[in-house]
Amino acid sequence: EGQLVESGGGLVQPGGSLRLSCAASGFTFSSHAMNWVRQAPGKGLEWVSAITGSGGFTYYADSVKGRFTISRDNSKNTLYLQVNSLRAEDTAVYYCAKVAVGPSVGRDYFHYWGQGTLVTVSS
């Protein structure tokens, strides 16, 4: 079924930046759109961003548009999320999630998820 392993989280000051990574294995990475979903401490799930299998199209939640950038390197089977201009409200566990069906972003659910990486924004 495959595996997703996130990394890159940590403690960062407000206004700072991080690059999150998600290493994929066990499936044909370029054949599937990928997503980032976050969960603030004690809160629910919030979709953050999506990218098509080719990397040609990207989508963002309004709350992160202009600050976050999703990308992928299909040669390395790795998904990225560059997070800039961080705010306290960005503190969350960030999960990468693989869609079930194919390379397009749209009517597809999250087939499985990585274990997440924690981003803490605090001075």
Added chain:
Amino acid sequence: EIVLTQSPGTLSLSPGERATLSCRASQSVSSYLAWYQQKPGQAPRLLIYGASSRATGIPDRFSGSGSGTDFTLTISRLEPEDFAVYYCQQYDSSPPYTFGQGTNLEIK
């Protein structure tokens, strides 16, 4: 953006009982609705997609129903490992994908 409202917020039941969780959408999502289970410290796990199809490896005590705006997740006989938080998610008008706020299923 489609808003999903889950009820109840917390459900207290005993092992062996039947659990019924509800998810209501602010507009029709057809059958493009999924359910996820999340245990403390773990990632969400897909249970149901297409409103009523069980994901691979999910026990048949879990079932989903509904279409349009009203959906239900039913757990026929609760096992100790079923106590967790459950989220619904729509993927009809997406992105943005949206989730319900969750139902906490706790042991009574």
